Amino acid sequence: MLRYVIRRVLLMIPTLLGVAVLIFILMRLIPGDIVEIRFAGEGGGVTEEMMAQERSRLGLDQSLVWQFVHWIVGIARFDFGISMWTGQPISYEIGLRFGLSLQIAIMATLLATLLAIPLGTLSALKQDTLIDYAVRVFSIAGLATPSFWLGILMILGFLIFFQWMPPIRYTPIWVDPVANLTQLIWPALATGYRYSAVATRMTRSAVLEVLREDHVRTARAKGLRERIVLVRHAVKNALLPIITVIGLEFAFLLGGLVVTEQVFNLNGIGLLFVKAVGNHDYTMVQALVMLVAMVFIVTNLVVDILYAWIDPRVYYR
Amino acid sequence: MGSLLEVRNLKTRFYTQGREIHAVDGVSFDIQVGETLAIVGESGCGKSVTALSLLSLIPWPPGRIIDGEVWFLGENILDFDAERMRRIRGKEISMIFQEPMTSLNPILSIGRQLTETVMAHSDGGQRAAHARAVEMLAKVGIPEPARRMTQYPHQFSGGMRQRVMIAMALICSPKLILADEPTTALDVTIQAQILALMKALSVETGVSVVLITHNLGIVARYADRVNVMYAGRIVEQGVARAIYAHPRHPYTSGLIASVPRMNEPRGRQRLVPIEGQPPDLGALGAGCRFYPRCKYRREPCRTNDPPLREVEPGHWSACLLTDLEFDPAAGS
Numbered sequence: 259m260l261r262y263v264i265r266r267v268l269l270m271i272p273t274l275l276g277v278a279v280l281i282f283i284l285m286r287l288i289p290g291d292i293v294e295i296r297f298a299g300e301g302g303g304v305t306e307e308m309m310a311q312e313r314s315r316l317g318l319d320q321s322l323v324w325q326f327v328h329w330i331v332g333i334a335r336f337d338f339g340i341s342m343w344t345g346q347p348i349s350y351e352i353g354l355r356f357g358l359s360l361q362i363a364i365m366a367t368l369l370a371t372l373l374a375i376p377l378g379t380l381s382a383l384k385q386d387t388l389i390d391y392a393v394r395v396f397s398i399a400g401l402a403t404p405s406f407w408l409g410i411l412m413i414l415g416f417l418i419f420f421q422w423m424p425p426i427r428y429t430p431i432w433v434d435p436v437a438n439l440t441q442l443i444w445p446a447l448a449t450g451y452r453y454s455a456v457a458t459r460m461t462r463s464a465v466l467e468v469l470r471e472d473h474v475r476t477a478r479a480k481g482l483r484e485r486i487v488l489v490r491h492a493v494k495n496a497l498l499p500i501i502t503v504i505g506l507e508f509a510f511l512l513g514g515l516v517v518t519e520q521v522f523n524l525n526g527i528g529l530l531f532v533k534a535v536g537n538h539d540y541t542m543v544q545a546l547v548m549l550v551a552m553v554f555i556v557t558n559l560v561v562d563i564l565y566a567w568i569d570p571r572v573y574y575r
Numbered sequence: 576m577g578s579l580l581e582v583r584n585l586k587t588r589f590y591t592q593g594r595e596i597h598a599v600d601g602v603s604f605d606i607q608v609g610e611t612l613a614i615v616g617e618s619g620c621g622k623s624v625t626a627l628s629l630l631s632l633i634p635w636p637p638g639r640i641i642d643g644e645v646w647f648l649g650e651n652i653l654d655f656d657a658e659r660m661r662r663i664r665g666k667e668i669s670m671i672f673q674e675p676m677t678s679l680n681p682i683l684s685i686g687r688q689l690t691e692t693v694m695a696h697s698d699g700g701q702r703a704a705h706a707r708a709v710e711m712l713a714k715v716g717i718p719e720p721a722r723r724m725t726q727y728p729h730q731f732s733g734g735m736r737q738r739v740m741i742a743m744a745l746i747c748s749p750k751l752i753l754a755d756e757p758t759t760a761l762d763v764t765i766q767a768q769i770l771a772l773m774k775a776l777s778v779e780t781g782v783s784v785v786l787i788t789h790n791l792g793i794v795a796r797y798a799d800r801v802n803v804m805y806a807g808r809i810v811e812q813g814v815a816r817a818i819y820a821h822p823r824h825p826y827t828s829g830l831i832a833s834v835p836r837m838n839e840p841r842g843r844q845r846l847v848p849i850e851g852q853p854p855d856l857g858a859l860g861a862g863c864r865f866y867p868r869c870k871y872r873r874e875p876c877r878t879n880d881p882p883l884r885e886v887e888p889g890h891w892s893a894c895l896l897t898d899l900e901f902d903p904a905a906g907s
Contacts, residue, residue, distance in 0.1 A: 386636075472677040479632055479672075480692045480743065481665030484657070490691075491680055569682050570727040 259566065262574035266559050274551060278333070281547040282326050285540050291318065292342050292538040316342050329544065338548075343539040351530065351542065352549065358428055358442070359519075359527040363511035365446035370454035371504060377454075378461020378500075379493055382469060393458065400455025406517035409448040413521065426523045445522045449515060453507050460503045464496035471495075497568055505561040513550035578646075579750055579783050580606040580629070580668075585643035587621075587628045590636065594857040598624045598638070600807035603883075606751065611777060611784040613798035613815065615791060615830070619853060621807040622787045623673075626753040630668060631660050648750075666696040669744040673756040675736035679728040685712075685739055686724030689746060696747050711742040715772060734765035738772070745776060751783045758793070770797055791834045795819050803827045806854050806864040812883060813890035823892035825869050863895075871896055 293312045297304040313319050317328070332339050338348040381393035416422045424441050431438040468474065469492050477491040478484075516528035527546065534542035566572045587599040599621040606612050614622045627633050628640050631653065644651045652663055664670075672678040680688060689708035690701065697704075705724070712720035715738040728736055737757060744752050754773065758766035774797055777784050786798055794801055794815055801818050803811040803826065811824040822828040829849040851868040854860075862877045863869070869876065876895060883891040 472672060472674055473680040475632065476670075476672060476678045476740075476743075477680065479630060479664055479670040480695065481661050481663070482691060482695045483661065486691070486695070490683070495680065495682055570684075571681060571729050 259563075259574060263559070263563065266562070270552075270555050273555060274548060275330075277551040278330060278544070278548060279326075281544050282329070285538070285543055286322065288538065290538065292316070292540060293318065295538050296343075329541070333548065338545040339541045341534075341539055341542045343534070343537045343542065348542055348545045352527070352545065355526050355530055356549075357430060358524060359512055359515065361431065361438075362442055362446050362449065362515065362524075362526070363508055365442065366450035366453050366511055367504060367508045369446060369450035370457050370507070373450075373454040374457030374461050374504075375493065375500065378458040379465050379488065381458070381462045382465035383488070385466060393462070397455040397458040397462075400451045401459075403452060404517075405449040405452050405515075406521045408451060409445060409518050409521040412444055412448060424522065428525060441522075442524075445515070445518055445524060448522075449511060449518055453511070456507060457500060457503055461496065461500050464499045465492055468492045468495045494568065498565060501561055501564050501568075505557045509550075509554040509557040512553045513546070577608060578605045579608045579648075581644075581646040582625075582629070583644040583646070585625065585628055585640070585645065587624050587633055587638060587640045589638045596856045597807050597859060598856060599628060600856075600859075602643075602802075602804075602807075602809055604802050604809060604812060606783050606785060607799075608750075609777075609781050609783055610799040611774070611786055611797055613786045613788060613794040613801045614804055615788060615794055615801060616804035617789055617830075617853065619856075620804045621856075622789075622804050623755050625804070626670065626755050626785060626787055629753060630664050630670060631655075632664075632670075662696065665692050665744075665749070666747045667749055668751045668753065669747070669749045671737075671740050671744050671752060671754040671757045674760050675733050675740055676760065678740060679736060681728050684725055684727055685731070689724070689739070689743055692743055692746050707746060708742075711746045712739070714745075714776070715739070715742045717742075733761055734769065737761060737765075737769050741769070741773060741776070745780065745782070748780065749782060751785065752777075753785045753787070755787045756789070757786075759788070759790075766793075773797075791819075791830060803830070806859070807856055808864060808893065809883065809891075810865065810893045811891065817887075817890055823886045823890065824865075824894045825871050825896075826865050829868075829870075863893075 291313075293309050293316070296312070297309060310319070317325060320328075329339065336349075338352075340346065341348050341351055344351065377393050377396070381390045384390045413423065416424070424444050425437060426441075428441065429437040474487060474491050477487045482491070513527055513531060515526060516532050518524075519526040519528045527549075531543070531546050533539075534546060562574070566574055582605070583603050585599055585602045586597070589596040589598050602621070602625055604612070614625065616622050624633065624638070628643075629645055629652075631640070633640060640653060643653065645653050647663070647667065652660065655663065679685075686705065686708055689711065690704035693699070693704035693707050694701070709720045709724060712723060717723055717735060717738055723731075728739075731739065740757075744754075752773075757773070758769050761769060770793060773784065773786075776782070786793070788794060798815045800813065801811075801815045802809045803818070803824065805826045811818060811822065811827045813823075818827060819831065822831055826849070829847070832847040833849060835846060849868055854864055854867065861880065863872075863880055866872050866876045873895070879895065881893050881895045883893045886892050
């Protein structure tokens with residue numbers, strides 16, 4: 259098992275290298291560069307000379323191969339370089355926002371898991387009853403509701419009924435947990451609802467499938483208590499597809515919460531991403547893409563390890 | 576010997592696609608202490624549903640026991656609530672299923688699946704349950720039982736899994752085991768081993784066995800008495816040897832004629848299949864259920880569904896024909 263994990267970690271290197279080449283080329287293919295965009299606001303007083311000077315300051319006058327090698331060597335030393343737009347170190351810019359995005363992703367995942375597994379199981383157990391229909395309506399609604407729209411409704415609701423708004427300033431959870439949670443619980447709820455809807459539907463169908471299996475009948479025939487039959491013999495066996503979905507959604511949340519972050523006025527990774535793309539901030543976009551790729555790969559690895567932990571038939575070497 | 580279990584007029588129906596399927600339709604029989612009772616019949620005749628009904632294991636929807644009584648140790652267990660029924664299952668009456676490949680939970684260790692059965696029915700601790708499980712694995716002929724406890728079903732062969740199922744069924748020393756086609760999914764050589772094991776254990780522990788099968792060879796060899804089922808009913812009931820030697824219902828004699836006999840020279844005897852298909856259990860007519868396929872049918876059979884009647888002491892048949900009219904040799 260340890261050997262497997264080590265091999266998977268080593269396999270991350272070619273994968274990330276592929277991602278690096280791809281995003282590097284894609285960024286240079288977008289028409290216009292960061293210098294043009296920076297000077298676009300300056301009006302007519304910009305000379306070719308000034309632009310050439312700026313390009314050379316940013317290293318954009320070097321050959322593409324040299325730029326790429328320079329960037330990759332930096333990454334290998336965990337040096338992501340400097341944002342071409344703000345001039346700040348990229349690790350600083352990301353570090354400022356990563357905690358917030360990670361916290362929302364974790365909270366939404368917890369919420370979705372804690373909601374989806376009991377609800378989906380209940381729905382499967384009470385198939386085609388009123389409870390099942392209620393859960394299915396709840397989850398279909400969750401699938402159909404964009405989380406940013408739910409976020410807007412939440413904020414409007416607070417304003418109209420309570421004349422209250424979630425705080426705008428981000429406080430790290432270790433500084434003031436209450437202030438932190440009053441700000442972040444709402445975006446976590448808004449995204450967690452859709453997330454839990456996906457997971458609830460997956461849980462329902464997975465549990466339904468397992469409940470029809472022979473070994474569940476055996477468990478009942480042995481005289482096990484219904485709760486044990488359900489938890490130990492049905493839900494546990496149904497976990498594989500559920501954790502797959504949960505893992506994918508978690509990875510998505512870390513980079514994909516652009517609009518929701520905007521709705522709640524949060525300074526997160528998603529917003530940083532969009533701004534960086536708009537500004538053609540090459541180094542920043544590249545670093546963010548690498549980060550998101552890394553999150554996906556690590557999440558997948560964790561899901562695969564969980565597989566082996568749950569199902570003894572899954573064995574990696 | 577007295578009756579351990581008495582089944583009276585058991586009726587189980589399934590409701591699917593707006594139809595009512597009479598899967599088990601008024602079945603009555605007794606099981607004596609220590610005996611092996613076979614239930615024989617072709618696929619879909621209601622043998623498995625009968626066994627599942629005894630333990631109230633019919634899933635609703637789509638199935639439901641609509642009538643009947645199952646008397647066990649002086650009580651009608653069909654009246655029991657869920658908790659009392661649970662305490663019967665696996666403790667007093669346990670079950671062995673057809674498919675050893677799918678009847679064990681693939682992600683729990685064999686040891687866990689054995690000990691949880693013990694723990695569900697006793698207050699003893701984990702350690703006592705573990706010791707009991709190892710003892711049972713050894714008893715059903717699994718080598719290195721202590722080591723095998725930590726393994727998972729996929730690490731066992733089909734025959735070994737069925738041995739585990741038998742150990743699981745016997746672990747709480749039940750009074751009755753319902754074995755639903757326990758060897759159908761196994762190789763022929765393994766079948767004999769498993770049946771011999773079950774026979775030996777039933778003799779040793781005095782447990783009664785209901786052996787559900789479609790294999791008449793198994794019946795002749797391992798059963799004391801037989802219920803022959805057809806289309807949700809018992810059509811013939813009696814001592815295995817008597818029925819085998821002298822069947823009194825045309826369906827039973829048809830079944831026997833369709834099985835090869837190893838003790839006759841090859842080619843001397845041709846196998847005679849029973850023509851036609853069993854009736855649709857969702858659309859039964861008034862007459863005998865075997866009427867469309869029966870070689871001896873007469874006009875009254877079309878409208879009269881005969882009840883079981885005692886044709887000789889301890890031998891019952893649901894056929895209008897008297898012994899003189901019914902001669903299997905004349906029909907073939």
